[in-house]
Amino acid sequence: MRSLTQYRGTVRLAAVAAAGALLVAGCAPGGSADAGPEPSKPATTGVGSEPVTLKLLVTSGVDVPFFTALGKLFHAKYGNVTVKVESQDYAALTTNIAHILAGSNVPDLVRVPQFGNLIKDHLLTNLDPYAKAYGWDKWPQSQFATTRVGPDGKQRGTGSLYGAGPGFGLTGIYYNKTLAQRIGMTRPPATVAEFEQLLAKAKDAGMQPIMINGKDGGSVYPLQNLVMSYADDAQAVQDWTYAKPGARIDDPATVKAATTLQRWGHAGYLPADVNDIDQTRAPAAFVKGTGVFFPSGNWQAPGLDKAGAGRFGFFLFPPGEAGGPSYAMTASSSLAIPAKSTNAGAAAAFLDFVQTDPQARQDTVTLGGLVPAGPSDAPAPTAPAGSAVAATVSAFQALLKSNGLVGFMADATASIHVNSLVPQTQLLLAGKTSPEAYAAKVQSDYERDLGR
Amino acid sequence: MPTISSPPELRQASPMTDPTSTSAATQPAGPHRYARRARHWSALLWVAPAFATYAAFVLFPMFQSVQYSFYHWDGIGPATPAGLDNWKAIFTQPELLHSVAHAFVLIIFYTVLPVGLGLVAASLIRELRPGPFNTTARVMLFIPQVLPLVAAGIAWTWMYSSDGLVNQVLRAIGLDQHTRAWLGDFTFALPAVGVIGVWVMLGFCTVLLLAGIGKIDPSLYEAARIDGAGRISEFLAVTLPGLRRELVVCTTFTMIAALASFDIIQISTQGGPGYQTMVPGVQIYRLTFLQQHVGQASALAVFLAALVLVVIWPIQRLGREK
Numbered sequence A: 001m002r003s004l005t006q007y008r009g010t011v012r013l014a015a016v017a018a019a020g021a022l023l024v025a026g027c028a029p030g031g032s033a034d035a036g037p038e039p040s041k042p043a044t045t046g047v048g049s050e051p052v053t054l055k056l057l058v059t060s061g062v063d064v065p066f067f068t069a070l071g072k073l074f075h076a077k078y079g080n081v082t083v084k085v086e087s088q089d090y091a092a093l094t095t096n097i098a099h100i101l102a103g104s105n106v107p108d109l110v111r112v113p114q115f116g117n118l119i120k121d122h123l124l125t126n127l128d129p130y131a132k133a134y135g136w137d138k139w140p141q142s143q144f145a146t147t148r149v150g151p152d153g154k155q156r157g158t159g160s161l162y163g164a165g166p167g168f169g170l171t172g173i174y175y176n177k178t179l180a181q182r183i184g185m186t187r188p189p190a191t192v193a194e195f196e197q198l199l200a201k202a203k204d205a206g207m208q209p210i211m212i213n214g215k216d217g218g219s220v221y222p223l224q225n226l227v228m229s230y231a232d233d234a235q236a237v238q239d240w241t242y243a244k245p246g247a248r249i250d251d252p253a254t255v256k257a258a259t260t261l262q263r264w265g266h267a268g269y270l271p272a273d274v275n276d277i278d279q280t281r282a283p284a285a286f287v288k289g290t291g292v293f294f295p296s297g298n299w300q301a302p303g304l305d306k307a308g309a310g311r312f313g314f315f316l317f318p319p320g321e322a323g324g325p326s327y328a329m330t331a332s333s334s335l336a337i338p339a340k341s342t343n344a345g346a347a348a349a350f351l352d353f354v355q356t357d358p359q360a361r362q363d364t365v366t367l368g369g370l371v372p373a374g375p376s377d378a379p380a381p382t383a384p385a386g387s388a389v390a391a392t393v394s395a396f397q398a399l400l401k402s403n404g405l406v407g408f409m410a411d412a413t414a415s416i417h418v419n420s421l422v423p424q425t426q427l428l429l430a431g432k433t434s435p436e437a438y439a440a441k442v443q444s445d446y447e448r449d450l451g452r
Numbered sequence B: 001m002p003t004i005s006s007p008p009e010l011r012q013a014s015p016m017t018d019p020t021s022t023s024a025a026t027q028p029a030g031p032h033r034y035a036r037r038a039r040h041w042s043a044l045l046w047v048a049p050a051f052a053t054y055a056a057f058v059l060f061p062m063f064q065s066v067q068y069s070f071y072h073w074d075g076i077g078p079a080t081p082a083g084l085d086n087w088k089a090i091f092t093q094p095e096l097l098h099s100v101a102h103a104f105v106l107i108i109f110y111t112v113l114p115v116g117l118g119l120v121a122a123s124l125i126r127e128l129r130p131g132p133f134n135t136t137a138r139v140m141l142f143i144p145q146v147l148p149l150v151a152a153g154i155a156w157t158w159m160y161s162s163d164g165l166v167n168q169v170l171r172a173i174g175l176d177q178h179t180r181a182w183l184g185d186f187t188f189a190l191p192a193v194g195v196i197g198v199w200v201m202l203g204f205c206t207v208l209l210l211a212g213i214g215k216i217d218p219s220l221y222e223a224a225r226i227d228g229a230g231r232i233s234e235f236l237a238v239t240l241p242g243l244r245r246e247l248v249v250c251t252t253f254t255m256i257a258a259l260a261s262f263d264i265i266q267i268s269t270q271g272g273p274g275y276q277t278m279v280p281g282v283q284i285y286r287l288t289f290l291q292q293h294v295g296q297a298s299a300l301a302v303f304l305a306a307l308v309l310v311v312i313w314p315i316q317r318l319g320r321e322k
Helices: A004-025 A063-077 A090-102 A128-134 A141-147 A177-182 A192-204 A220-231 A235-241 A252-266 A281-287 A298-307 A344-356 A358-366 A388-402 A416-429 A435-450 B008-017 B019-025 B032-068 B085-092 B094-127 B132-146 B149-160 B165-172 B189-215 B218-226 B231-242 B244-259 B263-268 B280-290 B294-320
Strands: A052-059 A081-088 A109-111 A168-176 A293-297 A312-315 A328-332
Touching (some): A052 A063, A052 A090, A052 A344, A063 A344, A081 A090, A081 A344, A090 A109, A090 B280, A109 A344, A128 A344, A141 A328, A168 A177, A168 A298, A168 A388, A192 A252, A220 A235, A220 A252, A220 A293, A220 A328, A220 A416, A252 A416, A281 A293, A281 A298, A298 A388, A312 A388, A328 A388, A344 A358, A416 A435, A416 B280, B032 B294, B094 B132, B094 B189, B094 B231, B094 B280, B094 B294, B132 B189, B149 B189, B189 B244, B189 B263, B231 B244
Parallel strands (some): A052 A081, A052 A109
Antiparallel strands (some): A168 A312
16 A cells, blocks of 8 residues: 655655745735725716616615615615615624625625725725715715725725715613612713612612623623713714724723723622623513613614513713713614625615605614614604604704714724723623723724724 | 544555555556556546645645735735734734633543543443433434534523523522523633533544444453453453544544634634633634734634644554554
8 A cells, every 4th residue: 555655755845846836926915006096986866767776785684674675665766776685694794795895796785884994995985976966965964974984994984985874873771661760760860970879779779770781792882981971072982983093092081981880890780790691681681671771772772662662761871960961872874885886876876865765764763773864954753752762863863963973982993892892891890900901901902903 | 734634544444445556456467667657657646636626725725824824914905014923913912822722721621521521421332232222322412413503502602691501400409609600700601611512522522432432342342351350441451442543533623623613602702701712713713804814814823723733743643653
């Protein structure tokens, strides 16, 4: 029997030759050097009269029936356009999006979880010409901040528009009306201190004051809110979230916020197993009556109303001092037009339609659980009085006017959420890191992610 | 490394199936030297299709990974040379190094416990008469291998939660003070994930060892018994030496699974709480797909592959010694 080892010489030679070939060729992986920003195609409004199939790629779950409904409405208005909705789950889409957009079979509109390097690699269409053509530039501009990306491809909140969508997420605090009444809450707390008094009352009454998902980052929401309330201003956090050069988060407000959150954990205001509760378990437990308060976002509102119409209320996170500004985190459910899309015109028309059509805006609230923005004089969609949805819609309208909408710290870099904010907040709540070390670590990870 | 792809059994069996040796056997005539050389070339010809596939889908990507590890690259745009930056990061970023340490802790759960328990289970099952109980025992042990790991991970997450099965059992037997959210606990999260690994790997080891025991000459057991050997000495003198090759395969396979673990962690803890259960597999995934640091991910992947080779190499040597 002759084993391959007898050809060891040949194999070794082949290996050396292959390695040598790679080195000699010196072929760096990846595309060619920067070709500069893609030329903006001339923007036209309308969808023409040719038959068009508009392919949408969204995340699985509520997005599918929601965008299917929007597609039907669009088709009813423009008979020559058929909207086809495809989906991938959030993690898969995050994983694959760059390769889908660089491939040969690109959708015409895609739900973008993270911009990442998509702008730098010229995979998305600059929407500025369409914004001008459709008059989006005359609308309240804070709604477009999260989807603007600067020329370096990193800084957000400034530069050109790369995404637009039917509606927005919004964070705040849900409360169980029955339990809140029992601890004597007659109106939403006016300050953080007042909120803490309510938490203490709930604890004394033997209730779980706060229900929250610490396993996958729900605990980062109150932290960010506390930072903004203590700073009495959101500019620093906003700059940090949008990766503005020189932005820092390791400031006194963050340390104070981390100290407060840690104290809430020690005082038993947060569930004992907070680090093991995920985003499926937290709302389920809250609906069952565990937790007077549930800090989360408006995407939970339709589910809460379904579980018990009128049982759950919503208020914005209280300011640091009475009468101070309220802030909430927001993210656009943004759709982007891939650079390789062949139906960019029709895709832009769809984006304009979902932001302006009254029925589409209504569906955004009822089916998508999101708040539409659009022009300042657009009719506000309706929701049953006393419902959680109605409360989120009116809170959003107020913040849009007061400029109180801020991006999520979790979106500052592609991995800051999973690699830093979530594990560090878990360490903080377990008492395994100090508020100072927390702020410093998040800042240093942030700088490393951005290559600063 | 070639030893992984050609276990000893195969090498022994190959004279029967090796096409070159049979063709040589039917060719008694001809000058000796010429025949030898012809055999050389025909052997290469036979190997060529498989080697071409192997080269295209295994060797080339391996070379690429090594090459990527010396670049900053996001997977799409142009790449810039990085020198040794990506390699330095592995040893200077505590998170990356800790994740490697966790992988070694997992070896206890993925390898030591399953192989040990598998030996016990296989010896016990061997003594059972073939019948429904025997079959049931085998099926029960092997089921984890059949289930998708993702489904298993979710089921275990439920069992470990604060009101899950594990804590219910503890409460039922009066151990209330020991209940906790296992996967959210800084001390117990890694062992808890490890136990899932034991559950998955045990069936694989048992079935393989059982097959190995079946190949041991029954007369050896008979002789041992005549010599007055008890169960323990029979196990040490007959079963254990007879299972040397199977043990090597078990150990190798489970160690690779421990060092390269990904799915169970990604499903059950995502590396948390804190960084307690972070492993290189999850880091590589995040670096590649979330952060789009293909270069850094490649460096860690190549490092992990080298580590696997270093760890399993002595085991392979041990298995080959006579």
